[in-house]
Amino acid sequence: MAMPKNMITKPMKRPSDLIGVINGKIPSELLVPIGKRGSFMHHTAARGWRCLMWHLTPQLARLGADDWDLASVDPRTFQRQWEIYDGRTYPGSGRYLPESMWAAHEAKGGTWGKRDNGSIEVDLWQSPGRPTIERWRRMAGNAMAAIPGTSPHGLALAVDLALDDDEDAIADPITEAVVRFLMENDLALNCGFAWSTPSEPWHLQWFMGDIIPEFVLAWERLMGEHPPLPPTDPQIPTNPLPKSGLELIGMYTISVRYGPGHAKYRITAKEVIHEVNGDAANIDKDAGVNELEVGWEGLVALLASRRSVGNPFRINGEPRTDGWFDANLDRHWEAARNNPA
Numbered sequence: 133m134a135m136p137k138n139m140i141t142k143p144m145k146r147p148s149d150l151i152g153v154i155n156g157k158i159p160s161e162l163l164v165p166i167g168k169r170g171s172f173m174h175h176t177a178a179r180g181w182r183c184l185m186w187h188l189t190p191q192l193a194r195l196g197a198d199d200w201d202l203a204s205v206d207p208r209t210f211q212r213q214w215e216i217y218d219g220r221t222y223p224g225s226g227r228y229l230p231e232s233m234w235a236a237h238e239a240k241g242g243t244w245g246k247r248d249n250g251s252i253e254v255d256l257w258q259s260p261g262r263p264t265i266e267r268w269r270r271m272a273g274n275a276m277a278a279i280p281g282t283s284p285h286g287l288a289l290a291v292d293l294a295l296d297d298d299e300d301a302i303a304d305p306i307t308e309a310v311v312r313f314l315m316e317n318d319l320a321l322n323c324g325f326a327w328s329t330p331s332e333p334w335h336l337q338w339f340m341g342d343i344i345p346e347f348v349l350a351w352e353r354l355m356g357e358h359p360p361l362p363p364t365d366p367q368i369p370t371n372p373l374p375k376s377g378l379e380l381i382g383m384y385t386i387s388v389r390y391g392p393g394h395a396k397y398r399i400t401a402k403e404v405i406h407e408v409n410g411d412a413a414n415i416d417k418d419a420g421v422n423e424l425e426v427g428w429e430g431l432v433a434l435l436a437s438r439r440s441v442g443n444p445f446r447i448n449g450e451p452r453t454d455g456w457f458d459a460n461l462d463r464h465w466e467a468a469r470n471n472p473a
């Protein structure tokens with residue numbers, strides 16, 4: 133299988149709410165779930181990812197696979213990066229060897245991994261538990277790995293795309309046909325993802341920082357899709373929400389703001405349908421805009437209270453132009469149901 137060599141490579145770019153965040157230690161409120169391996173991605177990159185996978189998935193049968201998958205769990209912790217890099221406990225059981233072990237490796241006929249430009253790859257890194265900074269080389273036959281603490285996988289901005297092309301639960305390698313599809317018409321690039329090196333066609337990383345590509349925005353508008361929300365806190369508080377005199381039944385709109393901090397969610401009741409004898413009636417658009425600044429827990433509590441009222445939860449509204457979005461809360465309604473207070 134000949135993988136293409138002309139993929140566009142671009143450096144990963146951090147969204148502003150990841151600046152200052154320690155690699156491998158992403159606050160969970162910045163992450164949303166993707167894929168099937170318990171993987172999470174930064175919420176901004178996840179918007180591009182959803183768009184990219186939406187385009188890829190219907191083509192997979194034609195390209196010879198059942199579904200897409202991921203080769204590992206993201207974000208990668210520092211411990212996991214360390215394990216991959218040098219084996220963590222036993223240097224030599226990972227992909228890279230310290231200088232003191234180079235001669236032994238060569239004596240066994242071992243050779244070294246090279247960079248794309250042909251030079252032997254040498255890193256400087258002090259492995260935890262080892263006394264000094266050492267030079268490290270990658271053993272040939274292993275994929276490159278970032279020096280622990282520097283991997284794009286530790287910032288939830290990169291994934292190693294794999295496939296699911298049989299019955300078992302093990303991820304199968306990405307194929308040339310799929311890589312070419314991602315390159316066609318700049319599909320991956322248009323979704324905000326590029327490669328980091330042609331030698332790793334499976335590795336895609338977010339290069340747009342805070343910017344959502346126009347291609348993704350257009351897709352979201354077309355699909356009525358909304359940005360994914362951070363995962364629901366499983367602890368549903370029992371305190372009722374303040375209702376400010378507004379009867380929170382029927383249909384209303386919840387707007388969720390994404391931005392640095394992520395502490396506040398605004399709930400705006402724009403339309404209230406009063407129930408009359410069990411039927412929705414009397415749509416009152418002037419029922420009052422009820423803006424509540426609540427934390428994520430408050431949002432979950434609201435959904436839990438909706439369940440207790442017994443009304444189906446519905447969403448109303450369009451993506452906005454002012455930086456707020458009407459959230460897709462179906463999933464979170466389900467989450468509230470699955471985690472009764």
Ligand SMILES: [Zn+2]
Pocket residue numbers: 285290291292334335336
């Ligand atoms: Zn990777």
